[in-house]
Amino acid sequence: MSDVGSDGQDPVRVMVVDDHPMWRDAVERDLQAAGFAVVAVAADGHQALARFPAARPQVVVLDLQIPGPNGVEVTRQVLQHDPGARVLILSASGEQDDVLEAVKAGATGYLVKSASVAELLDAVRRVARGDSVFTPGLAGLVLGEFRRLSEPAGDPSITGNPELTERETEVLKMVAKGMSYKQIAERLVLSHRTVQNHVQNTLRKLQMHNRVELTRYAIERGLDTDDD
Amino acid sequence: MLRAITLLNAIAINVVTRDDLVHPWGGAAILAAMAAWTAFVTWAYTDAVRRSIPLLLADAAVALAALTLTPLVKGPDFDGTVPGFWVMAALLAWAVRFRQWGGLGAAVVIVAADLWLRADITQTNLGNAYLLLIGGPIVGFLCGSLQEMAVQRDAAQQSAAAAAERARLARVVHDGVLQVLALVQRRGAELGGDAAELGRLAGEQEKRLRTLIRSQDALRDRVDNGVVDLADALARLRDRPHVDVAVPGGPVDLPAATATEVVAVVEACLDNVARHVGEDAPAWVLLEAFPDHVAVSVRDDGPGIPEGRLEEARAQGRLGVLESIQGRVRDLGGTAELTTGSFGTEWELSVPRSTHAPR
Secondary structure (H helix, E strand, O other): OOOOOOOOOOOOEEEEEOOOHHHHHHHHHHHHHOOOEEEEEEOOHHHHHHHHHHHOOOEEEEOOOOOOOOHHHHHHHHHHHOOOOEEEEEEOOOOHHHHHHHHHHOOOEEEEOOOOHHHHHHHHHHHHHOOOEOOHHHHHHHHHHHHHHHOOOOOOOOOOOOOOOHHHHHHHHHHHOOOOHHHHHHHHOOOHHHHHHHHHHHHHHHHHHHHHHHHHHHHHOOOOOOOO | OHHHHHHHHHHHHHHHOHHHOOOHHHHHHHHHHHHHHHHHHHHHHOOHHHOOHHHHHHHHHHHHHHHHOHHHHHOOOOOOOOOHHHHHHHHHHHHHHHHHHHHHHHHHHHHHHHHHHOOOOOHHHHHHHHHHHHHHHHHHHHHHHHHHHHHHHHHHHHHHHHHHHHHHHHHHHHHHHHHHHHHHHHHHHHHOOHHHHHHHHHHHHHHHHHHHHHHHHHHHOOOOOOEEEHHHHHHHHHHOOOEEEEOOOOOOEEEHHHHHHHHHHHHHHHHHHHHHOOOOOOEEEEEEEOOOEEEEEEEEOOOOOOOOHHHHHHHOOOOOHHHHHHHHHHHOOOEEEEEEEOOEEEEEEEEEOOOOOOO
8 A cells, every 4th residue: 555645656545524514625635735635525425425436535534423324324335335445434523332333334543523634644644554543532442342242241142252362452451541552562562563453453353243243133134045 | 881881780680680670661761771871971972072061960960860760660668779880980980070079079969869769778888878989089089190190291201302302403513513613623723823722722622512412412311310420420531631531332330429439539640640740741541341340540651650759658657649549449349550660650440330339
């Protein structure tokens, strides 16, 4: 994947989805000024889904609170259409449940709108590279979700509930405590890349579990053609 | 329905005791009239519009007529009246329509007529009369209560629907306001100067509003029963500058006293960060919920507590922060551990979720 600006490779193709025109323009302007190619903008879920296939963005910067199919649904459908695309959630209201749902649907980054321009640009770059962009808040949510799933109160018939390795839990906890990947790497005597991998693995496990859940739901509802 | 059953009862009793009838055809005529009235009135009462005072008066009059005709068909020395329990239906209709006073009035009239007709009054007659006098008002009272409850329930449903709609509208408004505040903050930081100050103010308000929204959400679907959502209570600490709070999704319920104390301890830790690391020093709070306990961590990026500093404070007989915090958590039945070093300082609090509330 290309990094922007520095090495003169193709700019990262970005799509901005936000129902607030001022915001959409500001984000678009900032991205363009930093050398990204904003290939499409959309004001609601319908527009986003309609314009996505033709624009083929690498990164979708997505507001969760949009009219039409909401951000979670857009995330799901966009990634179904192009699993190689990346979704960065940029949310104003910090709706906890929605953020968690979007991450389960496959979003790999989350940023609140109060983040600075530099933070946004950095997040888009990292998401485009395939990294996960966590805030401590999101890490806390994901950690809480794994804790919830591992509780015995959960459906005992479900085998293969996702479990984090001890290391993954440790790393995720440190992210939730506000430590940077660099600080974590130092504390645990790991490489930056390894920390990054652990973080990504946790998201991957959560998304995988979500897909399994959806499939299970489909089978229960008889939407599946298999005999068993 | 009751009327039909008591009618069958009256017919059956009169058939069995037909030997008592001085004028069997008269008795049959009364029963036939009762049957006809039962059919009519059952139909008439189904619609609220027809449940008028004249109909109820007529109902009572028919019941009284059936009663007073008894001596004529059965002779003056009768045991049971021709309509028997059937008169109860009219009485209940009055009770339903006019509450306890209607029930009492109808009962008095029917009982008076019944007793006046009898040549001699037995214990059983008095017992029945007594039951009618008691039953009428009670049924009336119950009907009144039921109707009041229905009215109250409707009102509650209405206000709940209104509140939900208000919350929905508020959400739309809040989202818009949050967007603008975030935008002002962002543009302000780019422009610098006075605009930067405006941006900073907008940022503070945005943070505050977001915290408020979360606490409103937590409030919405909860009845207070001495339980506090610790996740929500800790999230409010985001109001403090440079404090980031990470919590699981969904509520983390703890007894109110415990939750309040945990928040107070966390605040003490944060105060300590501000005092020793700096007013602008960032701090992070993480809440984790386990089935039997909660774990709260408070961390800073400061230089750590210098070695010997804590011992020194203790030697001087000052109740150090360490002891204060550990003591308060111990009172909750939990533990507080301190890690410090060049990487910063971190408190890890663990508090049981069961009611080990402080006295």
